[in-house]
Amino acid sequence: MTPRTFLVHGLVAGLVAGIAAFLIAYVVAEPQIDTAIALEEAASAAPAGHTHAEGTPAHSHDEEEAGHSHGQEAEVSRDTQSTWGLATGTILFGTVIGGATALAAAFALGRLGSLGARGSTATITLVGFVATALVPFLKYPSTPPAVGSGDTIGERTGLYFAFWAISLAAAVIAVVAARRLHERIGGFNAMVVAALGYLVVVLAVGLALPTVNELGAFPADTLWYFRRESLVTLAGLWAVLGVVLTGLVGRDADKALADQRRREAAAAL
Structure with missing residues (x-):
């Protein structure tokens, strides 16, 4: 093969x-x-009948939708x-x-x-x-x-992929370590030690990385x-x-x- x-x-x-x-x-x-x-x-929908500051001409939602219709047409449908x-x-x-x-x-x-x-x-x-x-x-x-805020999407994506890469690297190292420990301490013990090592790494990194809390009133x-x-x-x-x-x-x-x-x-x- x-x-x-x-x-x-x-x-x-x-x-x-x-x-x-x-x-x-x-x-x-x-x-x-x-x-x-x-x-x-x-x-995000504005309440009907809202007013602007004094002296500011009012506009209707129909006019606003008409003025932005070209952008909506370019969007991919749901x-x-x-x-x-x-x-x-x-x-x-x-x-x-x-x-x-x-x-x-x-x-x-x-x-x-x-x-x-x-x-x-x-x-x-x-x-x-x-x-x-x-x-x-x-x-x-x-x-x-x-x-989530659109202003932080880049930061949130970066944090996710950083943790993803660290988790993958730790898993690879754990598999290699289990293989090398197999003959010394036995297959089961090697697997347990490697798994514990992986958990320690990802828990430590997970606690060190910042959390994301942008739920609001969702x-x-x-x-x-x-x-x-x-x-x-x-x-x-x-x-x-x-x-x-x-x-x-x-x-x-x-x-x-x-x-x-x-x-x-x-x-x-």
């Missing part, structure tokens, strides 16, 4: 996972986004965002993640103790989910529209539902990716083992 074989399997698995993530997000997450958008529009836009994003994301995970699994094959192709691929997928999805989400969870239940469905979508993507990729890799490993046994049997005749 070559890295190219792993990569092809990863791209296929990522494509399937991206489609699954789109279906999950469309069913469970999009209604929460619609609710958040409705809250944002309601909060229907497009929630269908083709969402599908494109999840499929591209799933494919990229699938390819990267497959290459990591190819590198890990034969380097994780006694784990075979299926075991090492499943382990790498699980580590990828925890390090790049779950842990960063727990520190900087996703936020719906109407939450309803807590809507925020909770949105974040819950976002995490469900991420978990669904990684779960499908892991199952499909592990199955494809395992099938090829079984074929390679069967071919090797046939060659050995033929040579023994």
Whole structure:
């Protein structure tokens, strides 16, 4: 099994996972986004009949909407965002993640103790989910529209990706450390020590990095539902990716083992 074989399997698995993530997000997450958008529009709408300072000519909302209609026409419709836009994003994301995970699994094959192709691929997928999805989400969870200031979006994005990179690097170091400790203290003990080391690093960094609190008066239940469905979508993507990729890799490993046994049997005749 070559890295190219792993990569092809990863791209296929990522494509399937991206489609699954789109279906999950469309069913469970999009209604929460619609609710958040409705809250944002309601909060930003000016009350009817408002007046200006004395001496300032009044204007109607119809005139204002007419004057800005050209900008609205250029915007992507909500229907497009929630269908083709969402599908494109999840499929591209799933494919990229699938390819990267497959290459990591190819590198890990034969380097994780006694784990075979299926075991090492499943382990790498699980580590990828925890390090790049779950842990960063727990520190900087996703936020719906109407939450957060546009002036701080760059800072918030930078904090998220900084913690994401640190979490991934700590996970890689933990896997390497577990492999080196395997022969000294045993597989289970090595795994526990590596996991504890990873937790110490991400907890320390998570406590050191600033928190983001720009919720304002946004309803807590809507925020909770949105974040819950976002995490469900991420978990669904990684779960499908892991199952499909592990199955494809395992099938090829079984074929390679069967071919090797046939060659050995033929040579023994």
